Amino acid sequence: MSFFDALPTINAFLNGIAALLLLWGLILIKSGKRDAHKKVMITAFGVSTIFLVSYLTSHAHAGIVYFKGAGAIWVIYQVILWTHTPLAAAVPVLAIITMNRGLKARYDKHKAIAKWTWPIWMYVNVTGVVIYLMLYKMYP
Numbered sequence: 001m002s003f004f005d006a007l008p009t010i011n012a013f014l015n016g017i018a019a020l021l022l023l024w025g026l027i028l029i030k031s032g033k034r035d036a037h038k039k040v041m042i043t044a045f046g047v048s049t050i051f052l053v054s055y056l057t058s059h060a061h062a063g064i065v066y067f068k069g070a071g072a073i074w075v076i077y078q079v080i081l082w083t084h085t086p087l088a089a090a091v092p093v094l095a096i097i098t099m100n101r102g103l104k105a106r107y108d109k110h111k112a113i114a115k116w117t118w119p120i121w122m123y124v125n126v127t128g129v130v131i132y133l134m135l136y137k138m139y140p
Contacts, residue, residue, distance in 0.1 A: 007058035008065075012132035014051035018044050019125035026118060038102065045095055048121075052092070068139035077134050084127040091121050 021044035028037040067077045094117040101110035 004058065004061040007054055007061070008132055008136055011051055011055050011058060012129050014047055014054065015125045015128035015132075018047045018051065019122060019129070021047060022118060022122050022125065041099065041102070044121075045099055048091070048095065048125075065135055067135055069134070073134075073138075077131075080127050080130055080134075084124060084131060087120050088124045088128070091117075091124050095121060 021040055025037050025040040025044060028040055067074060067081075069077060094113065098110060098113045098117040101107075101113065
């Protein structure tokens with residue numbers, strides 16, 4: 001197995017880690033631990049940035065990987081993929097804006113956009129892992 005062959009698994013792992021960090025960050029801010037929240041969310045952003053570089057590298061090397069399932073599972077896969085993809089494209093922009101507002105202590109504006117950014121970012125991370133499992137583990 002080459003390094004490039006390992007990238008989809010690495011990407012799924014990074015998505016999973018980012019999802020856990022997002023959850024932890026939400027718990028921290030709900031608990032009033034602003035400084036810890038800031039550190040965890042910056043880490044989530046860093047993990048997601050590493051994911052994006054790895055994902056682009058993987059797809060530049062492997063190209064498109066097609067789902068091999070059929071019937072109802074194919075429909076489920078398509079629904080997940082077609083909701084995941086446009087939201088994944090929005091996450092970097094939303095995350096940068098949200099982080100920028102938080103780092104500049106514009107907390108009202110940060111909170112207003114974070115209400116949209118967090119669930120979209122979480123959905124993208126979780127469905128990224130689901131897509132990986134469906135593509136590489138259900139029908140290898």
